[in-house]
Amino acid sequence: NAGVTQTPKFQVLKTGQSMTLQCAQDMNHNSMYWYRQDPGMGLRLIYYSASEGTTDKGEVPNGYNVSRLNKREFSLRLESAAPSQTSVYFCASTPEVGGHTIYFGEGSWLTVV
Amino acid sequence: QKEVEQDPGPLSVPEGAIVSLNCTYSNSAFQYFMWYRQYSRKGPELLMYTYSSGNKEDGRFTAQVDKSSKYISLFIRDSQPSDSATYLCAMLPGGAQKLVFGQGTRLTINP
Numbered sequence: 326n327a328g329v330t331q332t333p334k335f336q337v338l339k340t341g342q343s344m345t346l347q348c349a350q351d352m353n354h355n356s357m358y359w360y361r362q363d364p365g366m367g368l369r370l371i372y373y374s375a376s377e378g379t380t381d382k383g384e385v386p387n388g389y390n391v392s393r394l395n396k397r398e399f400s401l402r403l404e405s406a407a408p409s410q411t412s413v414y415f416c417a418s419t420p421e422v423g424g425h426t427i428y429f430g431e432g433s434w435l436t437v438v
Numbered sequence: 439q440k441e442v443e444q445d446p447g448p449l450s451v452p453e454g455a456i457v458s459l460n461c462t463y464s465n466s467a468f469q470y471f472m473w474y475r476q477y478s479r480k481g482p483e484l485l486m487y488t489y490s491s492g493n494k495e496d497g498r499f500t501a502q503v504d505k506s507s508k509y510i511s512l513f514i515r516d517s518q519p520s521d522s523a524t525y526l527c528a529m530l531p532g533g534a535q536k537l538v539f540g541q542g543t544r545l546t547i548n549p
Binding site: 365415425429430 | 540
């Protein structure tokens with residue numbers, strides 16, 4: 326039972342490079358989320374997708390883009406990575422927006438040098 | 439001011455102690471109150487949730503919500519080294535809204 330799967334788990338980027346974080350869930354959930362987690366800041370919402378075909382900005386969207394490829398997959402793209410984007414990124418899903426049980430992936434550790 | 443405030447710790451206690459973790463909040467619309475546990479290098483997982491005010495018990499864990507004081511707590515009885523983790527509170531207003539998380543408290547239980 327995979328749940329929420331993220332790739333890659335670890336990545337080092339140079340400033341200005343681009344990359345895409347991939348996320349897939351196998352629970353048939355409608356809503357998917359991307360969070361970043363930094364020391365002392367907790368989990369901050371970057372973007373979310375309430376349902377297939379829709380995406381909306383969260384608390385910290387600058388420097389990121391997302392694509393809801395289909396119901397299962399929700400990717401996060403950094404077009405021009407900056408050191409401030411060094412963080413741990415979590416993908417998550419719920420049956421619908423407003424669900425109190427949110428299922429998280431294992432995380433992706435990104436370092437921008 | 440953040441909507442949800444949580445002391446980041448770290449908190450270190452001996453095995454067998456009673457642990458109290460707390461969050462305060464400012465948004466009176468919050469109706470669902472959750473506690474997530476996050477082990478090192480893992481994603482958070484739901485530990486307990488409570489709707490509105492009151493207490494909820496699950497084994498060694500008790501969640502309390504005091505809406506009049508805008509204060510929630512998680513108590514861990516007979517704490518074990520396996521309870522060592524970061525604990526995040528999270529809250530949700532009614533309706534189609536998004537979770538708001540506290541900063542997380544890092545807890546270590548020493549054998």
